Amino acid sequence: MEIAINSLPQLLKGASLTVTITVLSVTFGCIIGLIVGLARLSKNKLLRLLATAYVDFFRGTPLLVQILIVYFGTPILLQDAQGFLVDNYGMPQLISNYAMPRLVAAVIACSLNSGAYIAEIFRAGVQSIERGQMEAARSLGMSPRQAMRHVILPQAFKRVIPPLGNEFIALMKDTSLLSVIGIIELTKSGMLIVAWSYEAFAIYLTVAFIYLVMTFTLSRVVDYLERRLKTSD
Amino acid sequence: MIEVRNLDKSFGKLVVLRDISCHIALQEVVCVIGPSGSGKSTFLRCLNLLEQPTAGEIFIDGVKLTDNDNTINLVRQNVGMVFQRFNLFPHKTALHNVSMGPEIVQKTPRKEAEKIANDLLVKVGLADKANVYPDQLSGGQQQRVAIARALAMQPKIMLFDEPTSALDPEMVGEVLAVMKDLAREGMTMVVVTHEMGFAREVGDRVIFMDEGRLVEEGTPEQIFGNAENERTKAFLSKIL
Secondary structure: OHHHHHOHHHHHHHHHHHHHHHHHHHHHHHHHHHHHHHHHOOOOHHHHHHHHHHHHHHHHOOHHHHHHHHHHHHHHHHHHHHOEEEOOOOOEEEHHHOOOOHHHHHHHHHHHHHHHHHHHHHHHHHHHOOHHHHHHHHHOOOOHHHHHHHHHHHHHHHHHHHHHHHHHHHHHHHHHHHHHHOOOOHHHHHHHHHHHHOOHHHHHHHHHHHHHHHHHHHHHHHHHHHHHHHHOO | OEEEEEEEEEEOOEEEEEEEEEEEOOOOEEEEEOOOOOOHHHHHHHOOOOOOOOEEEEEEOOEEOOOOHHHHHHHHHHEEEEOOOOOOOOOOOHHHHHHHHHHHHOOOOHHHHHHHHHHHHHHOOOHHHOOOOHHHOOHHHHHHHHHHHHHOOOOOEEEEEOOOOOOOHHHHHHHHHHHHHHHHOOOEEEEEOOOHHHHHHHOOEEEEEEOOEEEEEEOHHHHHHHOOOHHHHHHHHHHO
């Protein structure tokens, strides 16, 4: 018990990193998701194909593998492409020394992954708006783009709040996978404390409890948003 | 005003419209009647390219309708449409449902668009509902807002797709009254309807459609009084 309380500051520091990465990733994920989701609905076949491939890949492979690819894989890719990087003095430098900053890799991997799920959420949201809405907007002379922006998306956004909330919560828990590339988020903080204290049960239980507090708060916020937007209908 | 030549429309193998040709003059009110599945709604929807014709040509005000996006958007600004199920935008108030078209499509400044919208809501008798959302309006009120919304673009032609079919009986009258006013003001109107009373009273011409064909057309007196075609007679005998 005492060890749990004593390690709380360190765990909370990890938790704040978990929150930061989650918020950043969901934000970028929403941007990716909106673009990819709309591309999935595009008339353009190539765009549709690319978007579908994107979703298939990132939904069909484990996030853990994606994290490893982004962090360990991409520097090698860069090296293969260029062979050498040039340092500040113009001297060629072997790129294998180059490592992507961990946090950047973490946010990239999580954003790409949640972007795929969010794309599907947006696509479903747009498709759930009845056809008459698009027809009414188009019959007023709006272009497809104007109709999407002013008529379809505002209605779709309201409908996707609950599944978007789910995705937010799922991602928050999934960031624990980032421990494998040495990001000291909440889970990794716990592991580090256990490594010297051997108090696995107490520490991991505390870690779980902190996750629970965060996800619970998040789901209440989502509920609140959902209710508020409903009344403004 | 509207010239339709040899219009065909099929969905896959299902042929919905066969070789329809007709001419609708300026300020004319044409009512399209016929059994369900006769293709009358599809015909109407072809007139502003909500459905793409399979073959044939449509000219509106001398401009040929093609699937070119710019032409479509331009033509649609001149052709208002009112739907059976209203299709109001649920996230906008009655006022903004009406002001949205001018504001977004014609780039009318917001204040001005709202003034236009307010005037139109007065015209359809809903001045007091300006700030109400569609789901708080009755069916008849929603349809009147939908008419105002279409009118906000100052169209030259108004298309009505069974505008009263989804309404409770006691609300049909208020919508028809607004449409009569429009007809009296000289709006060119094409109305797909089951309201034979309206067709008889307001229509300049009645078109009877069956199985995708334009079977017979004439003045309301001709069609309702002494139709020539057997199918027209059979249909009318069932509903009159």
